[in-house]
Each structure stands twice: as structure tokens, then as C-alpha cells.
Amino acid sequence: MAKPVLPTGIVGYGAYVPRFRITGAEISRMWDGGPGTPVAEKSVPGPDEDTITMSIEAGRNALRRAEVAATELGAVWIGSESHPYAVKPSGTVVAEALGCGVQISAADWEFACKAGTEALTAAMGMVGSGMLPYAMAVGADTAQGRPGDALEYTAAAGAAALIVGPAERAVATIEATLSVVTDTPDFFRRAEQVYPVHGNRFTGTPAYFGHISNAARGLLDQLGAEPGDFSYVVFHQPNTKFPQTVGKQLGFRPEQIAPGLLAPRIGNTYSAASLLGLCATFDVARAGDRIMVVSYGSGAGADAYALTVTDRLAAVRELAPVTSTYIERRTEIDYATYAKWRGKLVMG
């Protein structure tokens, strides 16, 4: 378990979800996938959107709630597995667009679906040690699934940005974090490949469930806490069922999960998924509420966090669009449009 040396918290948060949706039924229609789909529908980025543009909007929202100038940020770190450039950090563009000063660290992080929380843990380290006043961590993805593959039903797009800063300005203070990592090849993408491969049911028990449980139990044990001590919990959500199941296994009640469970409506936003769930939970939480967040990244690892909401949350919540504003802004597209926009129309 790691704790910041100085009192540290999340001082601003911002969500972004693109307006387009494709339903599971529409994807199933293409591939004779049968009636049941892992999520009802998923978000799809517009043709002019990518990880960078989504990170910029989420970042702007986070700055508004943090009520700090972009020039006060010491780092802009973007976690994603869909960085638009293989070499040239997304953070360079995002920092420039946010209006950060040139004396800043900007870098990209990659750890499958937990790249965003990797950036968050690093931000906690820099701020919690007193090295930086504020650091922004973003999780963002425009994830791709191979046509007809199970992943295509869920691989979605979204971004969430958190600004870590001093606890006295926090909307939620950070109690502690704990990370677990093993070499578990449940899902990966080789360097020159467009689509990832996954191990079907191997992604379940040894991968998602094993790592999330280890991280969550480890943090609860070391904090001397019980699931019932938390008002809310957010898990990585590759589909609707996994977070519900792992929550139950760990002893959380459905209502603790509900506010942050966005997968049924927007799919798996990969690096953004657990952080977007946290943003949605912040949209309803009250001062004093404790929130647990557990991300998961294939490969594999999990990051668990224990947070406590302050009374500043209610004061800044409306300074930027709440998560549901983006989710309810919904334009359905068909598979042909989806395939065209996502570059899936390829001869050969």
C-alpha cells in the first residue's frame, strides 16, 4: 500500500464521452451474434475525434472544477492504448491545447485498460511528495475490436481527467493506493497490429477477477476496512457483468456499484472506464462518502484507491458538464457508418 507523504487529493475531475452510439443489436445483426450482447450499446468517436481530442475536453472540464490555471499544472499525463501517434506523446498536444506553460512534464502511459490509473498513481507520487503542486492524469481511449469479435460489442470511446493537488483544495482526499501486477497474457496487441487478441474465458478468473480481487482485498486489509465502510465502489468495466460479479465476490452491494457502472450504456472505454465511473460517482457523492476505485489492465495488473469526498465537491460539481450530460447526448449510428468512421472498410 502506498500513501502520499503530504495530504493529497483529487482537486478537479472531468469526463468526456462522444455523442455517437452503436447498439449491441446492430452489431449482432451484422455477425449473427444472437440475442444476448455484453452491453446494450457503446460510444463511438466521431470522425474528427481521437484520444487527444477527448483528453483535451476532459482536461478542460477538470481544470474548470479544479479552479486552477492550466499554467499551475506540473504534469499532463495521458494513459491510453490508442494514442494517435506511435511516437509523439499525446500529452504534448493536450498540454498545448489546455494552455499549460512550457515548464511541464507531458508523457503517455500504456497499460491496457489501466493506463489512466497508472498516470494517476504517478501524479499522486509527484504531488504527494511535494515535487509538483498539481498534476493531471487522463485516461482516454478509442478502442477497436476486430470485426465480428466479441470485443467489437464493447470496445468504446471516452476520456476522464483527474487533477491531483493539495488536500485542502480537494474534492476527494486520497487515503491510499495499492497496485498488483503479474505476467498474465489475457489480452495483448503486438506492435504492428491494428486489433488486439484476447484469451476469451482466460480473461476472466485468472485475469480480471484475480487481479481486481487481489488489489481490492489488499487495500481493504491494509486499511483495516470493510466493503461496508465505502459508500461507493467503481471497478473497471469491460462489460456489465464483470464488475457486478467481482463486487458481489468482494462483498459490495449493487447500490454501491450502480452510480459508477456506465458500461451498459457506453461500453468499455478502456483506459477511461474506471475513471469515468469515478467521475459519474463524484456527480452524486456527498461530503464524507468514501469511494473505492479498482482499475484493471490486461497483461495484467490492477490499481486500487481509497478516496474520501470533501465538501468542496458539491461546490464545484456544476462548473463543468456532469458525466450524464455526455451519456444522455446520444446519436445512434448504423454499422456501415461505424465501419466507415472507424477505418474498418479495408480491401483484402
Added chain:
Amino acid sequence: MRKTYIVGTGQTPVGEHWDASLLTLAIRALNSARGAVARPVEALYVANALGGEVAGQSALGAALASAAGLEGIEALRVEAGGASGGAALRQAHLAVASGAYDIVAVVGVEKVTDLLEGPVEAALALALDADYEAAHGLTLTAGWALLQQRYMHVYGYADSAFAPFPVNAHRNAATNKGAQYRFAISPEQVLRSAKIAPPIALLDSATPGDGAAAVIVATEEVARELGGARVRIAGSSLAAGSPALGTRSDLLWLDAADRSARRAFEQARVEPKAVDVLELSDQHGIVASLSLEASGFAERGTAPRLAADGLIARDGALPLATMGGCKARGDAVGALGVYQAVELSAQLQGAAGPNQVADAQIAFAQCLGGLGATAATHVLIRED
């Protein structure tokens, strides 16, 4: 300043000249214009908007002078987007008026069909503000469409209000052997045609085409030697404004057109109402409308109504596009101003055949570069 005259004209049809290069077209027009003029050409101004980008040839002055056997004379390209032709004509006028030369050739030439549509749109968009308009996806047509939408909103017109312009242009082109589209169209056809850049309709939109036109500008002495009615360049002016729409104080006022028309009228000592026949940049009805208003032919917000009332017809008070204009004669982009000079010379000399405007004495030509950022205006007067 000496008086200057148009003493020779030549042109090719505007269209798809697959078998002719830019230089071939230019030489055809130039030789035709030089036909009656025995004395040697002393300078050559080549009007061309897209040469470097589309034909892959810059330094067109040297290229054409060499190809036409005019090596050794002063020769250069004049570029001001769609106003290139008028700008080059003005350079010839100044060169002769100043006494530097007695006989100067102006060749307007454009070759667009060597590229596909996308690159041509990109080349045409070079006349817009590069960093803040073209780089954001604006095209020339879409720029005029922005102004049409605003015009409709401010003055309360429907998009059908602009149909009289292409209808008039096509009616006139039907009897012009050199026109690109020699058929009439109805207002209903314009309205039913697809919107190529909403709110602009396909049939209210000129097609950029290949073509060349040439005129010989000379002194009064040369003009008198040739005999017959003379065409004097009585007014010549070019004004530059802002390429970007956003930096204009009034979106619906073409300031450069206003200034250049005023100066040309002042030089010619005539009023707009004295004009017998006129040619404008009329790629779309909105372009002609804004030009008519800025140049003093129509009150603000009234040009479509005047067109609907028949004033722009060949027998109306303001005969416009008498050979078909950009819409139906064809739009050879940077050559436009030279085509205008060729056609209006014919009108003033009574040589316009079935398209003749009765007793035409005073003619007005204006061509615009970009979205009216450059305007070149000429007033031509017949002398007997």
C-alpha cells in the same frame, strides 16, 4: 498618361480541352488576337490563377513568350486568383498609358482538367485565407455559400431568388458558339438541381474549365491605324481587401469591388447608369448580386429582385453575361477578366452576332479574386 485601346482579341471555348496543354490554349488565343495587328508585341502579361499548382508550370511569362516565338520581350505571370485576368489587363493598360510600350499582349489562360476535383478545389481555395479559412476546410464555393446564406437571412430571400442569374446566363450562352453550356435552363431546373454546397444549387454554380483568351492593348495611334470603331480602356482599377471573411466589417459588402468600381467610373467619367452592357464574376448568383450592389448598379439587398424583373436580360437596362458569363460561357478562373474584355470589345464593336446588345457604347467588366478579396474593374468605351 496616354489613352489605351483594345485592338485585337482572341479566345478558345471554355471546356474540357483534353488534347490541349496550357501553353497550347494560350498560343491559340494569343495568335488569334495578334492576327490583325501587324506591329510586334513588346510585352506579355499572362493571367493565370492555378498554373503552379495545377499545370505544374510557374514562370508562365517565359514559358509562353518562348512557346509563342516572343523571346526577348518583357513577359511575366500576373496572379490575383479569379481577378488575375483583370489584373493583367490593368498591367498592360498601365504599361501602354505610361509610354513604356506601345503594344502589349494580355493572355488569360487556365488549365484545370489535368487534375481531379479534390486537388482543383484545393487549388481554388488558395485564394482564400490559407491559415484561417482554407486550412479549416473552406472551399471557394462554400465561402460564397456562407455569404448567400447570410444574404438570404438579412434580406429575406429564399434560395430560389438567385435562379434568374444562371437562367439568364444559359439563355445567352445558347447562341454563343464558344460557350461551354449552350442550352437554356428554367428556374425550376435550378431549384430542383442538387445542392452542391448548400444553399448553393448545382445549376447556380459555374464549372471551372480550361480556356484561354487574349487581347492586344495599344496606343491610340495603333488603334487608329487599324480603322473602324475603337474600344478605349476608359477606366481601370484594382483594389485589394481582406481575403478572410471574418476580418471584414460588413460581410455583405464587397469593399474591394466598391473601391475599384468607383475609381474606374471616376477615370471614365461615367455613372453606373450609363453602362450599356456588363460582365461580372458570376460563378453563382450571389457573386453577381454582391458585385452589382458594391459597384453601384443596385441598392443593397435588391440585386436578385432586379434580376427577377428582367433587368439583366440582353434587352434589359443592365445586360449581364451576354455571352453566357462564368456560369454558361464557362469559368476559366484566372482568364476570366480577359474573356470579359474580349466579349465586351465585340459588344462595343457591334460584332457580337446573335448576342449583340443594341447600340452598346459603354461596357463594364469586373472580376473578383477569392471571395472578393481582389477586384479588378474596367470601363470600356466605344469611340468612332
Added chain:
Amino acid sequence: MQLAKHWRLKGPRYRLAAVRHPETGAICFPPPADSAEWDEVALSGQGVVESFAAVGKAADGFVDGSIMALIRLAEGPVITAQLTDLEYADVTIGLQVEMVTRKLRDLGPDGLIVYGYKFRPLLSQV
């Protein structure tokens, strides 16, 4: 391949960085060509559609059918920009819009991705 050209424009393009005229105090956007030493001013990104049109045939490198607009920014300047996140039929003169940073162009597998401002209807009113 143009690299420096896009780099020079990153402030105005990414975040609508305007400049203040040193004598008149007027806010200028786009920044005039001789304004390199003037102070940068952050614009709100709020504006109103003054006119709009669809691009039928796009120039090379752009997508057919995009929607262009003239937008009067809250601080006064009028700019030309694309609208996004709406259909042509949904646009009206007077529509309130806000700036977002999106992809303007993708210059291909060996080229830059050019980012810049576009405008969308106010999120709060969708």
C-alpha cells in the same frame, strides 16, 4: 510536408489564443501577422452562428459534406470554422455554439494529424 507551418499556428488553433492590440486594447483573432510581440488573450470559446453552409466537394485532404460557419465570438471577432456534432438541418443563424478542439485533417500515415478548433451546439442545450 509542412511541419513548421502547423506548429506556428498551434496556439490559435488548439485553444483560440487571441492577442490584444497594444494601443487600442482591441482583441484580435486571428492574430494579425505582425502581432508576435502582443499579449496573448484567452477567448471564452463561446459564439453565435452568423452564417453557415455545407461543403459539397471538399478540397483534397478534407471530408465532403462538412459544415462551415461564420461565428461571431463573444469577444467580438468573427471567424470561419467547421461545426461538428450536429447535422446541417439542425443549424440556424443565431445558434449558440462553443469551441471544441478536434481533428481538422489527417495528413496520412507519414503526415501530421492537424488539430484545431471547431464549434458545436452548447452541450448544456443539447
